Amino acid sequence: MDQPEQEELKKYKETLENLNAKSQDMFEKQLSFISSGAIGVSLLLIEKFFSIKDQPMVKGTSCNMMFVVGMTLLVVSLLLNLLSHPFSAFMSEKTIKDIIKDRFSYIVATKRWNYVKWFNLGSVVSLIIGIILIIYFITLNTLTMSDHTTKTITSPPGHETGTKGYVPSSTPSIEQRPAPPPPPPPPPKKSN
Numbered sequence: 001m002d003q004p005e006q007e008e009l010k011k012y013k014e015t016l017e018n019l020n021a022k023s024q025d026m027f028e029k030q031l032s033f034i035s036s037g038a039i040g041v042s043l044l045l046i047e048k049f050f051s052i053k054d055q056p057m058v059k060g061t062s063c064n065m066m067f068v069v070g071m072t073l074l075v076v077s078l079l080l081n082l083l084s085h086p087f088s089a090f091m092s093e094k095t096i097k098d099i100i101k102d103r104f105s106y107i108v109a110t111k112r113w114n115y116v117k118w119f120n121l122g123s124v125v126s127l128i129i130g131i132i133l134i135i136y137f138i139t140l141n142t143l144t145m146s147d148h149t150t151k152t153i154t155s156p157p158g159h160e161t162g163t164k165g166y167v168p169s170s171t172p173s174i175e176q177r178p179a180p181p182p183p184p185p186p187p188p189k190k191s192n
Contacts (some may be wrong), residue, residue, distance in 0.1 A: 034077035066137045073130030084119035
């Protein structure tokens with residue numbers, strides 16, 4: 001390669017590096033917004049749709065661990081994303097110091113940037129899994145709640161009327177029905 005081509009490639013490389021740096025910065029910002037937004041929306045949905053009067057938020061729901069794990073993964077995603085920024089800056093400073101001291105090594109620099117990539121990958125994976133678990137939790141409990149409300153009917157005599165959750169069993173067959181009580185004894189005959 002001649003000198004002008006090398007200079008053009010060097011400029012192109014610098015342009016790509018600048019674009020990559022801007023892209024990483026935007027990625028981290030968007031990931032932070034998505035993680036924190038998902039946490040807020042999840043808590044809002046749980047409070048609005050699954051709360052019971054004077055009861056904890058998720059007491060009346062099923063698969064509570066799914067919600068807890070999903071929320072934990074969203075928090076982990078946010079924390080990994082927040083930690084990756086200072087970690088990335090620290091790795092950049094170390095690489096810059098190596099360049100200044102004329103000790104730069106591509107292998108060492110690549111290892112440093114691989115750590116940052118693992119932070120970002122962990123953040124994305126935990127975000128995706130957390131969102132999937134929370135969506136599944138909400139869907140499952142919404143369907144369960146709609147099942148309970150469609151099966152709500154008035155209770156039979158002797159029970160509270162209009163109690164949610166009462167679902168009568170199917171009408172028993174003749175064999176399952178209890179035998180009727182015996183007829184009353186005949187009245188005693190009057191003696192004259």
